Amino acid sequence: MTTSPFLIATTAAAVTTGVAGGVFYAFSTFVMAGLDRTRPAEAITAMRGLNAEAQGNAPFLTLFVGSTLLALGVGLAAARRLSQPGAGFVLAGAVLGLVAFVVTMAVNVPLNNALDAVDPAGLSAAEALARWRAYLVPWTAWNHVRTVAPVIGSVLMVVGLQRG
Template sequence: MSRTETTLAVVSILFCGAIFGFFYAWVCSTMWGLDATDPRVAIAAMQAMNGSVRNAVFFPAFFLTPVVLAVTATVFFLRRRKVPAGWFVAAALVYLVFGLFLTMSVNVPMNEALAVIAVPDDIEAARTIWQDYSERWQFWNQVRTVASGLSLALAAIALVQGGRA
């Protein structure tokens, strides 16, 4: 592999790994912690986290992962390295559909709906709001976690395939 191909492949894997790790952390710690606390605190905390995630640090991993994968695929394809190019395309499509588009069409609207809810003083009312939100949100987060993990695996396969003569 050329230096350009190697660099792009590694950067693609780093981007996939960053977004996979972000989604995975929500699965195995953040949401479990919120579910275990007072639902009024969980609602307020989730509102704060959702408000803070729109930042320059999160942006590249979330929005640019499919771009980096597509650029990498294009370079491999133009160099007549169709097998690794195909794996990078597959990684980009999986993340694009089941990571980015899923988030924008399901999780973000859920987050926006939660953002406008005033945290109720009544713990039972808060518990109902939180349980309705958390269960559905976690299901879709698990889908995007698996998808981003699959994208990472596909990019790794592409790297291995690209390293073969």
């Protein structure tokens, strides 16, 4: 296999997409469960802090946005070379790599914004529990999608490179 810009970009997209999926995996497997072990008002406060940090954290944003841009570029390049061996796998992987960004913007960010508008100090214990559950259940379910899609996408991009 010769080194080409497509090979380099696809390798970078596969690695960064897989790493981004790994970040979401951590949230799906223990961060959210750990928050759920605290009192709901404390969980809301902690999650608001995590969300604020994520929005301004340069290393995370570089990884997340960078993997999205790489997947987009690789997907477009693969679409133009669909007649070549492995390009379909790369395209499918790139599309799955983009799923995390789409779900984030369409589902998780709006849920985060709604949670940010909640003042946990002004809630009764029952209200805090109801608000936390209304956030936790859909946020975590969609975060599982943000975990699985890019990880599978990463694998498909690697398979595509091996077949190409």
